[in-house]
Amino acid sequence: MLEDLRKLGGVEWxxxxxxxxxxxxxxxxxxxxxxxxEVDEGAIQQLANVATMPGIVKYALAMPDIHWGYGFPIxxxxxxxxxxxxxxxxxxxxxxxxxxxxVTTPLREEDFDNRRExxxxxxxxxxxxxxxxxxxxxxxxxxxxxxxEGASWAVEHGYGMREDLVHCEQGGRMEEADTAHxxxxxIQRGIPQCGTLxxxxxxxxxxxxxxxxxAEAAETxxxxxxxxxxxxxxxxxxxxxxxxxxxLKTLESSTKKYQIDLPDRQLACAPLQSKEGxxxxxxxxxxxxxxxxxxxxxxxxxxxxxxxxxxxDYEEMKLIYDVAHNVAKFEEHLVDEKRVELCVHxxxxxxxxxxxxxxxxxxxxxxGQPVIIPGSMGTSSYLLKGTRTAMEKxxxxxxxxxxxxxxxxxxxxxxxxxTLKKELSEKHIVIRAASNAVxxxxxxxxxxxxxxxxRVVDEAGLSRVVARLEPLGVIKG
Amino acid sequence: xxxxxLEHTADILxxxxxxxxxxxxxxxxxxxxxxxxxxxxxxSVMRKLSLEAADMDALLHxxxxxxxxxxxxxxxxxxxxEVSISGPTLQATVYGELFDPDVHAGGTxxxxxxxxxxxxxxxxxxxxxxxxxxxx
Numbered sequence: 001m002l003e004d005l006r007k008l009g010g011v012e013w014x015x016x017x018x019x020x021x022x023x024x025x026x027x028x029x030x031x032x033x034x035x036x037x038e039v040d041e042g043a044i045q046q047l048a049n050v051a052t053m054p055g056i057v058k059y060a061l062a063m064p065d066i067h068w069g070y071g072f073p074i075x076x077x078x079x080x081x082x083x084x085x086x087x088x089x090x091x092x093x094x095x096x097x098x099x100x101x102x103v104t105t106p107l108r109e110e111d112f113d114n115r116r117e118x119x120x121x122x123x124x125x126x127x128x129x130x131x132x133x134x135x136x137x138x139x140x141x142x143x144x145x146x147x148x149e150g151a152s153w154a155v156e157h158g159y160g161m162r163e164d165l166v167h168c169e170q171g172g173r174m175e176e177a178d179t180a181h182x183x184x185x186x187i188q189r190g191i192p193q194c195g196t197l198x199x200x201x202x203x204x205x206x207x208x209x210x211x212x213x214x215a216e217a218a219e220t221x222x223x224x225x226x227x228x229x230x231x232x233x234x235x236x237x238x239x240x241x242x243x244x245x246x247x248l249k250t251l252e253s254s255t256k257k258y259q260i261d262l263p264d265r266q267l268a269c270a271p272l273q274s275k276e277g278x279x280x281x282x283x284x285x286x287x288x289x290x291x292x293x294x295x296x297x298x299x300x301x302x303x304x305x306x307x308x309x310x311x312x313d314y315e316e317m318k319l320i321y322d323v324a325h326n327v328a329k330f331e332e333h334l335v336d337e338k339r340v341e342l343c344v345h346x347x348x349x350x351x352x353x354x355x356x357x358x359x360x361x362x363x364x365x366x367x368g369q370p371v372i373i374p375g376s377m378g379t380s381s382y383l384l385k386g387t388r389t390a391m392e393k394x395x396x397x398x399x400x401x402x403x404x405x406x407x408x409x410x411x412x413x414x415x416x417x418x419t420l421k422k423e424l425s426e427k428h429i430v431i432r433a434a435s436n437a438v439x440x441x442x443x444x445x446x447x448x449x450x451x452x453x454x455r456v457v458d459e460a461g462l463s464r465v466v467a468r469l470e471p472l473g474v475i476k477g
Numbered sequence: 478x479x480x481x482x483l484e485h486t487a488d489i490l491x492x493x494x495x496x497x498x499x500x501x502x503x504x505x506x507x508x509x510x511x512x513x514x515x516x517x518x519x520x521s522v523m524r525k526l527s528l529e530a531a532d533m534d535a536l537l538h539x540x541x542x543x544x545x546x547x548x549x550x551x552x553x554x555x556x557x558x559e560v561s562i563s564g565p566t567l568q569a570t571v572y573g574e575l576f577d578p579d580v581h582a583g584g585t586x587x588x589x590x591x592x593x594x595x596x597x598x599x600x601x602x603x604x605x606x607x608x609x610x611x612x613x
Contacts, residue, residue, distance in 0.1 A: 199586040435583025
C-alpha cells in the first residue's frame, strides 16, 4: 500500500514531490511497520494534497495517529509562510482547541478510597452529555469576554488559581481573538455550554501515575508513581463547531476569489494576509479561548468535589499542563537556519516544544513542554515532554492520541454497555455515563490503543515518555 | 424504517428515503433527533420556522441546522415535525417539549450537519433519497 512512498529509516516516511500533481513540498509521516500495515490510504492522499497548498514550508507532516479527516488528515501538521501562505479551517478541525489537561492531587493510590462516590459526585458536578447545561449562564457581553480572555476570564470569576494560567499552552488565551467575526449563532450556542463536557470521546478521568519513565522530568512536572491525577479532555463545544461551519462557507468562496487551485474542496482556505483569512483566524482564536475557559471551569468544579470528599486543599491540586490539539498559531521556527514566523496548523496533533523555548513555563524550560496524550476509556494515558528533535523535524509537534477504528454502529453491535461496565469494574475502573449506549459506542475496542502511537513518537524523538497513567474512574457524556 | 444508518468511522451517516420532499425533510429531522434522544413524545411546545435557500440540498442543510440550533439553545426535544415546501421556500411547524434529563439524556450529541455529500436524488420510482453526515 505504501509502495510509492519512501521509507527514510526508522519510523520516518516521505511522500515525494510528484506523488500527486502540484505538490510544493514533500510529505512526511511517522509510522511503525505495525501502524503502516493498517494506515488509511485516503489519509496519505490527504497529506499529499496538503503539500500542494500555497506557501507551505518544508513538509506537509502527519503524526503516527494519522487518519482520514475533513480536508487535512487528523494527525496533520502544516506550517505556512506569512508572506504567501494560507489559513484553512480544515487544518484545525471542527472542534477548535479540543484539548487535554492533567491535574495532580496529593492523594496516593494506597489511600484512595470512596472511588465510586467520587465518580458519582463528579458526574453530578460536571454537566455531561447531550442536553446538559452550565450552571453559570452567561450574558452575551459576558460570553464575549470569555472569547477574548479565555482561561483568565474563568480564573478572575473564581474558577481556579492564577498559577493555572501559566500552565496552559499560550497562557490559556490567544490574543488575536476578535468577537466581531464570531456569529450571533455561535455565541447563542456558547452560552448554555460554557463549563460542560459534551459527549463522544470527551471525558473526565481519574487516573493513577503507574509508571515513571523519566524521573527527572517527572519530578520537575510534579508527578510521582502512585499519585492520583485527573485528566480532562474536551473542546469548544457547539460554539467552535459553528465558528468552523460559518467560516468554511466564506473561505470556500475566497478560495475562488484568490484563485487558489486545490485538489480537494475541503481544503478551502484564504491567504493569511487577506480579510477572510484574518477573520477566520480571529474567530478561531475566540473559540480556542472559549475551550480554555471551558476546561478551566470543569477543572474547578472537579477540584471542589475532591476538596469536599477528601478534605484536601484546593491549592494542592496542581495543573501540570493544558494542551490544545486542534488549533493554528503563529510561532517562530528555524527554516534554513533562519528564525521565521510561521502559521502552524495542528489538527489532532499536539505542540511539543523542546527545552529553552520561551513559550514553555519557566520551571519546565530546562526539560521541555509537558505533552498529554489521552487514552480511550479503560486504557493508559501518557505524559511526555517536548524535544529539540521535534523542533527540527515537526515544527515542535507530536501525536494527540489515537482515533476510532470502529464506527458507532459496529461498536454497538460488538459491545454491550452493561458487560463493558462489568469488565471495567473487574479491573477496578468505575465508569459513569449518561447511558449504556454511550459506553458501548466508546468501548476501548472501538479505538486504536494510544500505546503504539506513543511508542512511535518516542522512537522518532518527537517527544519522550515521562509517565504512564492508568484509569481508575471515568465520567462520559 | 424511513432511514438507515450507514457505516462511518468518525461521525453518523444516514440514508433517508421518502415519497415526497416534505416527508424527506421531516424524516431527516427525525433521524437526527433519534440519535440524540431515545425517547421523544412530548408536544407541549410548538415552534414555526420559515426558510429559503438557493436549492433543495442547501434548504435541507439549513433546515436541519436551524432545528439543531433551536433545540440546543432553547433546550428542547422535538418529536413531531411537519414540513411544507413551495418553490424555494420551506415552512415548518415543530412540536416538542423541554429537555428533561430523566427522560432525554444518554444520546449522542450532534454538533452540525456536513455539507459533504448532501445531495437529494429522485429515483425512477419517484422516491426521494439523501445521505446525510451528522458531525458528532
